[in-house]
Amino acid sequence: MESRLPTKKEIVNEGYERPITQGEASQITSAESNIKGRGTIKGGTAATAQSLHDRQRDLGASLEEKLPDTMQLEADFAEGRPITQTEASAIASAESSITGRGPIKGGPAATAQSVHDRQRHSKKF
Structure with missing residues (x-):
């Protein structure tokens, strides 16, 4: 067979x-x-x-080599370091140029955008 x-x-x-x-x-x-x-x-x-x-x-x-670690992005958020929309967009652009197809599910760009969105909705930042 x-x-x-x-x-x-x-x-x-x-x-x-x-x-x-x-x-x-x-x-x-x-x-x-x-x-x-x-x-x-x-x-x-x-x-x-x-x-x-x-x-x-x-x-x-x-x-x-070129992008922040997703765990570090989450740790920075937990410690109160904000991630701006400009930073999140720059990470997404870099990731897209590396992958040739856009951000990776759960990757640095998605994590950075998620952190930015969460901090926008919280009163902390």
């Missing part, structure tokens, strides 16, 4: 929700090779999974 490989679209959609691990990319590569009876296919499912894994890994390094 032939196993079903995920489609390229399924891999990309999954990659929006969470990182694709090297192990998952390797499993897809092995499965594609077994199903197709040869090595990986240029532009195929395995190549998509490996490419997405590599981009996510590189993105993680870029985010760590």
